Amino acid sequence: MKTTGFRSFVLYILLAAFLGGLGYFLVMLVVNGENWVAQPYNGYIYAEDSTLSAGTITDRDGMILAKTVDGKRTYAESESVRRSLLHTVGDSSGYIGTAVQAVHRSRLIGYNLLTGLNDTIFSGLGTDIRLTIDADANAAAFDAFGVRDGSAFLYNYETGEVLVKISAPTYDPMNVPEDLSENEAYEGVFLDHTLSSSYTPGSIFKLITAAAAMEAFPDWNTRTYTCEETCTVGDGQVTCLDYHGELTLEQALGHSCNIYFAKLALDLGADTLQKKAKEMGFGEAFQFDSVSTYASSIDLSNADDLTLAWSAVGQADVLANPYHMALLMGAIANGGSTPEPYLMGSGTGTKYALTDSTTAAALHTMMRNNVANYYGDGMFGGYTLCAKTGTAELDNQKPNCWIVGFSDDPAAPYAFAVCVQEGDSGLYTAGQVIAAALNALGT
Numbered sequence: 001m002k003t004t005g006f007r008s009f010v011l012y013i014l015l016a017a018f019l020g021g022l023g024y025f026l027v028m029l030v031v032n033g034e035n036w037v038a039q040p041y042n043g044y045i046y047a048e049d050s051t052l053s054a055g056t057i058t059d060r061d062g063m064i065l066a067k068t069v070d071g072k073r074t075y076a077e078s079e080s081v082r083r084s085l086l087h088t089v090g091d092s093s094g095y096i097g098t099a100v101q102a103v104h105r106s107r108l109i110g111y112n113l114l115t116g117l118n119d120t121i122f123s124g125l126g127t128d129i130r131l132t133i134d135a136d137a138n139a140a141a142f143d144a145f146g147v148r149d150g151s152a153f154l155y156n157y158e159t160g161e162v163l164v165k166i167s168a169p170t171y172d173p174m175n176v177p178e179d180l181s182e183n184e185a186y187e188g189v190f191l192d193h194t195l196s197s198s199y200t201p202g203s204i205f206k207l208i209t210a211a212a213a214m215e216a217f218p219d220w221n222t223r224t225y226t227c228e229e230t231c232t233v234g235d236g237q238v239t240c241l242d243y244h245g246e247l248t249l250e251q252a253l254g255h256s257c258n259i260y261f262a263k264l265a266l267d268l269g270a271d272t273l274q275k276k277a278k279e280m281g282f283g284e285a286f287q288f289d290s291v292s293t294y295a296s297s298i299d300l301s302n303a304d305d306l307t308l309a310w311s312a313v314g315q316a317d318v319l320a321n322p323y324h325m326a327l328l329m330g331a332i333a334n335g336g337s338t339p340e341p342y343l344m345g346s347g348t349g350t351k352y353a354l355t356d357s358t359t360a361a362a363l364h365t366m367m368r369n370n371v372a373n374y375y376g377d378g379m380f381g382g383y384t385l386c387a388k389t390g391t392a393e394l395d396n397q398k399p400n401c402w403i404v405g406f407s408d409d410p411a412a413p414y415a416f417a418v419c420v421q422e423g424d425s426g427l428y429t430a431g432q433v434i435a436a437a438l439n440a441l442g443t
């Protein structure tokens, strides 16, 4: 009896271990099965010689951006479309983790827990995906980058539909460069810089400094400061591109006068500017589909006067994420809040409130004044554009060239942020990119 009892005991232990293990496996299958199937190392899903077919991806007009033909993943016909949409559509190996082919891979391959792969009956959705992207506008904007790196993001601030999303460096997914991992020119190529990077903003940050003044100073509209091209602050200097004389806030934003905004920031104080920047989304990671975006950053907690003055014009250690900048533009255009942008379906319904409606209206007026009276409408054929440019000075390289803004046209409610690295100026370098996109979209 003693021996039998011991054997039964061992058997029960083994049985319990077996059932426990089985249970664990089933739970893990339910939780992770979708990811296991669609891992990049399950290469046959998108790779050549595949017997499984992934769904077709098209743009808003039905242009094919990616499809599987005879077991091989192929991409759009136009090389500019392919290169400009690499970070949106994705690559065949799944290295670009924020792209549709990575984020929605289980949808594209029709994964279902009960039946496995290529199930279109139970999943009920089909495996094809239609994006909100306008591929022609994307390619036109990409061509305007020339060989430069940077990012561009444009979306409809009423609906949230994304029409243009570009990240460079990039490559052609139909002709993957062999030196992708060694060549310095491809450094960071798997990152979508619109979502996952931040750049020195330069003068586009003056919008945030202006917003802080609107809230802190009841007389902001008539308050003037005088620019004499240089200004001593602490033990250093703030410099301007010109001798602007006495200016109002609106004039200072139009001329993009550094001295005005430096003096304004010294009167505001670091805490007030920091608080306003936080309210407007600095330090916050936003969502884009299921991707968490990289936060813009500013830290004035230990800033001396000179650092505060340079931070107020978007220099020093201030960094801005292009997606966040586009959201802020959409919010200003929309009375203070914006729908979360999306690439497919009808979006998440999330709204981001980034400013109050009074500040939004005042910034709106001044940004329209910038284009009408300083930049010129001629460049943006037919659109009623509201914008702010930035030419961020960097050590040992040419400036980051920005343009952020939105269209005031009811039929074309687009908000955008463009940053081109190592360009000439915000207006000419980044302005050409957004002009190309807007012209391709038509009013």
Ligand SMILES: [Zn+2]
Residues within 6 Å of the ligand: 227, 228, 229, 240, 241, 242, 243, 244, 245, 256, 257, 258, 259, 260
């Ligand atoms: Zn000035």
